[in-house]
Amino acid sequence: MVVEDVPEPALGPGLVRVGVRAAAINFPDLLILENKYQVSVPLPFIPGSELAGVVEEVGPDVTTFAHGDRVFGATFVGAFAEQVAVPAASLTRIPDGVDFRRGAAFGVAHSTAYHALRSVARVQVGEWVVVLGAAGGVGLASVELTQVLGARVLAAAAGPERLAVCRDRGADAVVDYRDEDLKQRIKELTDGGADGVIDPVGGPYSEAALRAMRWGGRFVCVGFASGEIPRIPLNLVLLKGITVQGLEMRGFLEHSADDARRDREELLELLGAGRVTPHVSVVYPLDDVRDALQAVADRATTGKVIIEIVPEGVVPEAVPG
Numbered sequence: 001m002v003v004e005d006v007p008e009p010a011l012g013p014g015l016v017r018v019g020v021r022a023a024a025i026n027f028p029d030l031l032i033l034e035n036k037y038q039v040s041v042p043l044p045f046i047p048g049s050e051l052a053g054v055v056e057e058v059g060p061d062v063t064t065f066a067h068g069d070r071v072f073g074a075t076f077v078g079a080f081a082e083q084v085a086v087p088a089a090s091l092t093r094i095p096d097g098v099d100f101r102r103g104a105a106f107g108v109a110h111s112t113a114y115h116a117l118r119s120v121a122r123v124q125v126g127e128w129v130v131v132l133g134a135a136g137g138v139g140l141a142s143v144e145l146t147q148v149l150g151a152r153v154l155a156a157a158a159g160p161e162r163l164a165v166c167r168d169r170g171a172d173a174v175v176d177y178r179d180e181d182l183k184q185r186i187k188e189l190t191d192g193g194a195d196g197v198i199d200p201v202g203g204p205y206s207e208a209a210l211r212a213m214r215w216g217g218r219f220v221c222v223g224f225a226s227g228e229i230p231r232i233p234l235n236l237v238l239l240k241g242i243t244v245q246g247l248e249m250r251g252f253l254e255h256s257a258d259d260a261r262r263d264r265e266e267l268l269e270l271l272g273a274g275r276v277t278p279h280v281s282v283v284y285p286l287d288d289v290r291d292a293l294q295a296v297a298d299r300a301t302t303g304k305v306i307i308e309i310v311p312e313g314v315v316p317e318a319v320p321g
Ligand SMILES: NC(=O)c1ccc[n+]([C@@H]2O[C@H](COP(=O)([O-])OP(=O)(O)OC[C@H]3O[C@@H](n4cnc5c(N)ncnc54)[C@H](OP(=O)(O)O)[C@@H]3O)[C@@H](O)[C@H]2O)c1
Pocket: 025, 026, 027, 028, 108, 109, 112, 133, 134, 135, 136, 137, 138, 139, 156, 157, 158, 159, 162, 200, 201, 221, 222, 223, 224, 225, 226, 227, 247, 248, 249, 250, 296, 297, 299, 303
């Protein structure tokens, strides 16, 4: 991966060119770079799937945004750059009072977590939710949003420093799944079992967490950051009336459009009201994007990692035409 000058992204119908101020790393960025994602991207390409910035120019038929609007949004690739052209439909205005770093950090992790908790697990007030990989991007968003829904959260992650971040973010209980017996500790700490599990990690933790659920529990499969897809004995599901359901963003948006719209409106309101604040743990300049991606791959970061293209408060120089 190199940082170099390339031509300005072309603007076409339906597209908006955004001057990127900050971009956020998501786990799939690593998979795409390693060519391990479901879809291969032809080389060369610009990585990066989540951004916040300022609208520079809109395509001929775009009426929803105008020059100067502060926006955040998602794209498949292209966000780790000074400019990106994305469909207008994938952009949202950043609420007043939210900076570009948090705007960039918000969309993917919080939407994934909220759909999983609100629409799939249907978390109720007072319930216990176990979040695996709780110190990661989707993980910390789930820790925060479980509390917003009035439920109690048990955060499971690797090592005391990562668990301390989860505690700081309001986790009611924590388990170090590297050193402790996950199943036993969940049962002890939740007075008999979890009502919900949010699982972005997979591997051996999934079955341990499933075994620690109470009757009628809802287990949401979100991803396999461990690289291992677990195989679950179905007798566990049968005996306790447990529901296991997947949440994959594209499928959910297509097939559960009403729930997706409601969740999105609620989330934006929470962000605008300051009731949710994405946890940005570290900010790298664009020149250090390789180090930033390596740190996420090494499990050395918590919450969201930001690539800052233009520091907050600095107005970029006009690009010569
Ligand atoms: N379903 C969807 O629509 C959707 C949307 C977004 C993301 N995802 C998926 O959700 C997962 C998490 O994404 P994210 O952006 O939150 O990633 P992230 O910030 O890197 O967090 C992943 C967490 O998984 C844990 N982990 C355990 N084993 C790991 C391993 N071998 N390598 C890396 N991490 C490991 C790490 O915590 P510890 O070190 O504490 O264990 C890490 O904090 C990914 O699988 C991603 O593809 C799915």
